[in-house]
Structures are given as C-alpha cells and as structure tokens.
Amino acid sequence: MEAKTAFQSKTIVTDLVLPSETNPINNLFGGELLARMDRAASIAARRHSRRIVVTASVNHVAFNRSVPLGSVVTIEAKVSRAFTSSMEVYMDVWIEDRESGECIKANEAIYTFVAVNETGRPTKVPELIPETELEKERFKAALRRKQLSLVLAGKMKPDDASELKALFE
Numbered sequence: 001m002e003a004k005t006a007f008q009s010k011t012i013v014t015d016l017v018l019p020s021e022t023n024p025i026n027n028l029f030g031g032e033l034l035a036r037m038d039r040a041a042s043i044a045a046r047r048h049s050r051r052i053v054v055t056a057s058v059n060h061v062a063f064n065r066s067v068p069l070g071s072v073v074t075i076e077a078k079v080s081r082a083f084t085s086s087m088e089v090y091m092d093v094w095i096e097d098r099e100s101g102e103c104i105k106a107n108e109a110i111y112t113f114v115a116v117n118e119t120g121r122p123t124k125v126p127e128l129i130p131e132t133e134l135e136k137e138r139f140k141a142a143l144r145r146k147q148l149s150l151v152l153a154g155k156m157k158p159d160d161a162s163e164l165k166a167l168f169e
C-alpha cells in the first residue's frame with residue numbers, strides 16, 4: 001500500500017451560518033459545528049484510505065471563538081497520522097471577515113476515523129508522510145493522543161501508554 005502525503009487528503013469545506021443553526025445568542029450551535037467537522041474529516045479520511053470510514057472518537061475540540069450568524073466558515077481537514085486501520089484527522093476552522101476577506105482562526109479539532117470493510121471490520125490504511133513543519137509536529141504528537149484516547153475509552157492500560165507516560169518523566 002503506497003504511503004500518501006497529508007496534502008493528498010486535504011479537504012476544504014466552506015459554508016454559511018444560517019438562523020436555524022444558531023443558539024439563542026445568535027452564534028453557531030456547537031453540535032452543528034461538530035457535525036460539519038465530522039463530515040469534512042470523514043472526507044479527508046476517505047481520501048487518504050479510499051475505504052469506508054467511521055468516526056471512532058472525537059479527541060479534542062476547542063471552541064475558542066464564537067461564530068456569529070451569517071459568518072462564512074471554512075473547515076480545513078487533513079489526515080495528520082495513519083496507524084494500522086485508524087487515522088487521526090486534524091482540523092482548523094476559520095471565519096472570513098465580511099469586509100476584508102481576512103480569515104480568522106476560530107477553532108481546532110482532532111477526530112479519529114477507522115477504515116472498515118463492508119462488514120464493518122477494521123482494514124489497513126496507507127502510511128502518512130508529513131511534509132511541512134506543522135504536519136511533522138502534528139504527526140509526532142498523534143501517537144500520544146491515540147494512547148490518551150484509548151486509555152480514556154478503557155481500551156488501553158495506562159501502564160502500556162509509553163508515549164503518554166514519557167510526558168511525565
């Protein structure tokens with residue numbers, strides 16, 4: 001299976017914030033953003049694996065900045081690391097200033113997807129080659145995040161989380 005670059009999975013989704021998608025103070029509802037990110041990330045994971053992909057976990061979401069009604073929101077998703085059947089997808093969320101067109105970073109999120117076959121069994125994915133400095137940074141930290149996610153899900157013993165333990169040594 002040929003390794004792929006992060007760039008090959010790059011997925012950009014741009015959409016508006018409409019009234020039905022906001023909370024009572026006219027900002028984008030958090031769950032709506034989570035769903036939009038899930039869609040963008042699943043496309044990135046599919047582009048990397050060329051397989052059916054399912055969301056395995058939402059590892060991190062930071063709602064740093066609210067997204068007002070009428071905003072133009074852009075989600076950029078890229079696979080940051082591929083393991084055996086799972087892929088970490090890193091997303092950056094931007095809001096476009098109406099007058100200047102300048103893009104302001106609003107949020108970040110990290111989801112994990114698993115490639116599966118027609119019966120839902122995990123299946124192998126290609127390795128990921130990080131190219132830019134940021135991609136290399138995200139690639140390096142992904143194993144630690146995978147271990148944390150597995151420990152929290154009760155699927156890994158804390159003692160086996162070598163990368164995570166190394167943080168505290």
Ligand SMILES: CC(C)(COP(=O)(O)OP(=O)(O)OC[C@H]1O[C@@H](n2cnc3c(N)ncnc32)[C@H](O)[C@@H]1OP(=O)(O)O)[C@@H](O)C(=O)NCCC(=O)NCCS
Pocket residue numbers: 054055056057082083084085086087112114116120121122146149150153155
């Ligand atoms: C995700 C799923 C396929 C994993 O199946 P599983 O039987 O646990 O399979 P495995 O234990 O072999 O794990 C498969 C991979 O998922 C990873 N994984 C499983 N749970 C994880 C979690 N909580 N966080 C991070 N990675 C996880 C494993 O580390 C493994 O990765 P690797 O092959 O790259 O090393 C299965 O749990 C599933 O189908 N879940 C439902 C998915 C879904 O419907 N999502 C939409 C929710 S509405």
